[in-house]
C-alpha cells in the first residue's frame with residue numbers, strides 16, 4: 001500500500017516549472033516529478049518508458065524551452081504535462097507513470113492510489 005506524502009507548498013514550485021522528490025513507494029525509494037501549470041499540479045515517476053532512465057539531465061530540468069512539454073534528456077521524447085502521453089520520440093504513444101497529487105490549502109500532497 002502506498003503512503004500519502006506532503007511534498008511542498010504550491011508556492012515552492014514556480015508556474016511553468018517542475019521539481020523532483022525522492023519518496024518511498026511500496027517500500028522502495030523512487031523519484032517523482034511534480035509539474036506546476038497555473039494552479040494545477042501533475043505528478044509522474046521520474047522514469048522514461050523508453051529505456052527506464054531518469055527524464056532530467058540536470059536536477060529539476062524536466063520541461064522544454066517553452067515549458068509546455070516534459071522532455072526526456074536521453075533521447076528527446078516529449079510528453080504532455082496533463083496526461084504524460086508521449087507525443088514525439090522513440091516511445092510515442094507510451095505514457096509516463098502517474099503519481100497522483102492534489103493541492104489542498106496551498107499544499108501539494110500525494111493521493112493514495114489504493
Ligand code: FES
Nearest residue numbers: 048050072075077
Ligand atoms: S530513454 Fe527517454 S526517450 Fe529514450
